[in-house]
Amino acid sequence: MISAGAFAAVGAAATLWPLIQQMNPDASTQALASTEIDLKPIQEGQAITVIWRGKPVFIRNRTPDEIKKAADTPLADLVDASARNDALPEKAPATDLNRTKKGKENWLVMVGICTHLGCIPKGQSLSDSKGDYGGWFCPCHGSHYDTAGRIRKGPAPRNLEVPPYEFVSDTTIKIG
Amino acid sequence: MTQHESTYRPTTRAGQWLDERLPAARLMHSSFVDYPTPRNLNYLWTFGGILSFCLGVQIVTGIVLAMHYVPSDKMAFDSIEHIRRNVNFGWLIRNVHAVGASMFFIAVYIHIARGLYYGSYKAPREVLWILGVIIYLLMMAAGFMGYTLPWGQMSFWGVTVITNLFSAIPFVGQSIVKWLWGGYAVSGVTLNRFFSLHYLLPFVIAGVVVLHIWALHVVGQNNPTGIEIKTRADTVPMTPYATMKDFVGLSVFILFFSWFVFFAPDYLGHADNYIEANPLSTPPHIVPEWYYLPFYAILRAIPSKLGGVVAMFSAILILAFVPWLDTSRVKSTKYRPVYRYFFWFFIFSVLALGYLGGKPPEGAYVYWARFFTAYYFLHFLVVMPIVGVLETPRPMPRSISEAVLGGAGGTPHGATAAPERR
Ligand code: HEM
Ligand code: FES
Numbered sequence: 348m349i350s351a352g353a354f355a356a357v358g359a360a361a362t363l364w365p366l367i368q369q370m371n372p373d374a375s376t377q378a379l380a381s382t383e384i385d386l387k388p389i390q391e392g393q394a395i396t397v398i399w400r401g402k403p404v405f406i407r408n409r410t411p412d413e414i415k416k417a418a419d420t421p422l423a424d425l426v427d428a429s430a431r432n433d434a435l436p437e438k439a440p441a442t443d444l445n446r447t448k449k450g451k452e453n454w455l456v457m458v459g460i461c462t463h464l465g466c467i468p469k470g471q472s473l474s475d476s477k478g479d480y481g482g483w484f485c486p487c488h489g490s491h492y493d494t495a496g497r498i499r500k501g502p503a504p505r506n507l508e509v510p511p512y513e514f515v516s517d518t519t520i521k522i523g
Numbered sequence: 524m525t526q527h528e529s530t531y532r533p534t535t536r537a538g539q540w541l542d543e544r545l546p547a548a549r550l551m552h553s554s555f556v557d558y559p560t561p562r563n564l565n566y567l568w569t570f571g572g573i574l575s576f577c578l579g580v581q582i583v584t585g586i587v588l589a590m591h592y593v594p595s596d597k598m599a600f601d602s603i604e605h606i607r608r609n610v611n612f613g614w615l616i617r618n619v620h621a622v623g624a625s626m627f628f629i630a631v632y633i634h635i636a637r638g639l640y641y642g643s644y645k646a647p648r649e650v651l652w653i654l655g656v657i658i659y660l661l662m663m664a665a666g667f668m669g670y671t672l673p674w675g676q677m678s679f680w681g682v683t684v685i686t687n688l689f690s691a692i693p694f695v696g697q698s699i700v701k702w703l704w705g706g707y708a709v710s711g712v713t714l715n716r717f718f719s720l721h722y723l724l725p726f727v728i729a730g731v732v733v734l735h736i737w738a739l740h741v742v743g744q745n746n747p748t749g750i751e752i753k754t755r756a757d758t759v760p761m762t763p764y765a766t767m768k769d770f771v772g773l774s775v776f777i778l779f780f781s782w783f784v785f786f787a788p789d790y791l792g793h794a795d796n797y798i799e800a801n802p803l804s805t806p807p808h809i810v811p812e813w814y815y816l817p818f819y820a821i822l823r824a825i826p827s828k829l830g831g832v833v834a835m836f837s838a839i840l841i842l843a844f845v846p847w848l849d850t851s852r853v854k855s856t857k858y859r860p861v862y863r864y865f866f867w868f869f870i871f872s873v874l875a876l877g878y879l880g881g882k883p884p885e886g887a888y889v890y891w892a893r894f895f896t897a898y899y900f901l902h903f904l905v906v907m908p909i910v911g912v913l914e915t916p917r918p919m920p921r922s923i924s925e926a927v928l929g930g931a932g933g934t935p936h937g938a939t940a941a942p943e944r945r
Contacts, residue, residue: 367702370716376706396803401708403803460708463828464687466680466805486807487684488823489884504828 376401381523383515386454394471396459399522403467404510405459405483406520409494414452416481417443417495425506426498432509443495446509456512456520457496461485463503468492483507529553554740559758560765561746563927567637568744568765569772570630576773577627578732582725584620592672594718596711599674600799618788624666625791626780628814631659639845640866642854643745649846651738656843658731663815663839665724668717670812675796680809682717683709688822691832708802748926749854750919757923808883816880817873821899823884824892834896841903848903850911853919861914862906869902 382399384406389395394407409417422428422440429437430445439445447455461468463485469475470483470492478484478491480499485492490501497506512522531552533539542549591610593602606613635655638644644652667685671678686703690696705712743752752758759765783790791813795806811819818835825831841848856863872895879892920926 370702370705372701372704372706373712376712398803401706401710401802464684465690466684466809467803469807486883487680487805487809502823502826502828502831 381521383519383521386518386520391453393473396471397522399458399510403459404522405455405457405471405496405507407455407471409453409455411453413481413494414443417493417497420493420495420497424499426500427504427506429506430509431506433511434509441495441497441506446495446497446506448514451514454520455494455496456522457507457509459483459507461487461490461503462498462505462507463488463490463501468507527553527557527559530557554736555766556760556762558740558761559743559752559755560761561744561752561757561923562759562764563746563748563923564744564765564768565747566768566772567633567641568746569769570634570637572769573630573773573776574627574634575732576776577623577630578725578729580619580623581627582729584616584623585722585725587616588620589722592718594672594715596674596714596800599672599714603673615784618784621792622780622783622788624669625812625814626776626783627662628666630776631662632814635659635842636870639869640856641745641747642749642849642851642856644846645749645849645851645854646846647742648738648745651735651742652846653843654731654735654738656839658728658735659842660839661724661728661731665721665728666812666814668721668724670796671714671717672721673796674714674800676798676800676806677793677796677809679709679800679802680805681811682713684809685811686713688832688835691829693829710802745854746923747855747857748920748923749858750923750926753922754924810881813877813881816878817876818880820876820880820892821896823880824889824896834900838899841900845903845907848907850908851914851916852911853916858917858919859910859914860917862910865902865906865910868898869906872898872902 382397384395384397386406386408389406389408391408392410394405396403396405398404420443422442425441428441430439430441432439432446435445443452446457447453459467459471464487466485466487468478468483468485468490470477476484476486478500480491480493482494482496483492484490485501485503488502490503491499492503492507493499495506496509498504510522512520515521529549529552531542531549533542533548538548541547588606591602591606591613593599603617606617608614610616638652638655667681671682686700686709689699689703692699701707703713704710705716746752793810798806810816818838821838822831822835825834851859851862853859856866875895876892876899879888879895882888884892
């Protein structure tokens, strides 16, 4: 009797699993290739948004002033101390250098999704409100990000995520 | 008092034949015709019938809409416009469904407030009450998924924000969200599964409604005095007395409903939902449907992601514990001189939270949202247990019939227990 019951339980669980698993991202979604982007047209101070894996990715060509502001911020002032850079370990501190590529500090590449509840922060176009720290501002529930995309004020818990990317040439990057 | 003798007498041979084999007609008769209802029910007791009507309307209009609607990210928005412009009477059916969702929630809020005022959650009606809370949760899920279907800007960003609530769960949050979406962001895949569930949930609700009414008919209806039925003199048969009253209430409700359908069909919605969903641009000010606003205000009042989410869900779940949080000996707030002020302040707080939930989260709005959120929880966790113990209730009538007929006519025929004063 016990073994019949156990068989029934295992059988039920085994039937349930595909029913649950079918809801996870399917093969075609997972297979989404990487994206290459030409950075030449982006002038200093400008930003563009591209799509990668169905998500918006922000690419900003930062001004020296913006870089300096981000680099000069003491780490103790940050809400989230982790770099949130997919290319670096979780513990890497959230310095400006750790959120960019060496020698290419003017280029900031981040997933443009607020880490609070997923809205797209404002700050990409010149007329947008950039929040109290001159980077991005999420209007949904009021999160302010600085010029390195780090959360400084508001309900969002984490810095904007830096996706895996590399420079394939001096002016082209490949995300993913 | 609810185990009453059925007065059902099948009049035809066929009726008798069926009654001996499947007494379905007898069940209907004793549940809705000779069922004894308290003789003092007021119009707030017509909302149960109104809610059943609303569920029926949503199911009928929904099935018709589903014949024309296309659940894909490319076609959904256009198919709604197609329904509104080309399908015969599509404009009407679609308006009734969209307005109907709001009407459903207006009715359920009045129904819940009625229960809270007259203590209808107290023993022996705890299970009945909890089934009601489950129906309310299912309604919220159904309404939320339905609002996704037109695939406008508010649909898209509403889903994004609400599904992201689950990402606050430690460790597994991100995986759960990915599982809900079926991708790395909200997409047509998400829309498709929400349509499937939106079609399913109303039928689940209908099932729980059957349990709700079953539980109601086991313990009997509460009434404005909160005194249980003691004798037959306290009751009248449901039909015609309660049913006719239900029809009057329902007629007025339908007038109100129709006014919105014909004169202000979009008043309760949001203009941004007539802009097709754009995954690359968030509208400056995202608001959910009006019926979620109090909870949205609570979410935003707490300055922490996990804290906000926990507070929001607790605000709904706490309702399930009300039967044990309220320590009062009497049910009806009519006889509670102190609690009544707290009750009305609670209603005011919920309305205030509703207003604040629709405002941007800055400055004084945040301050007041915190104030009313605090009261929301204090009301349940502090006021209900403490006031119930400290307060001296007003003198109560001895029975329902005494309350209705006045002192003299109050001694019911065949009363066995000595009249008691509380
Ligand atoms: C508990 C009952 C229900 C509630 C609360 C509800 C709620 C909603 C809401 C709020 C919308 C969005 C309306 C808009 O703004 O355009 C909607 C749309 C829709 N619902 Fe329902 N619904 C219910 C039952 C059903 C049922 C039973 C079906 C199908 C069998 C259905 C099918 C649809 C379809 C096809 C749409 C898209 C058309 C539209 O947006 O007008 N619904 N529902
Ligand atoms: S989603 Fe950005 S602040 Fe809430």
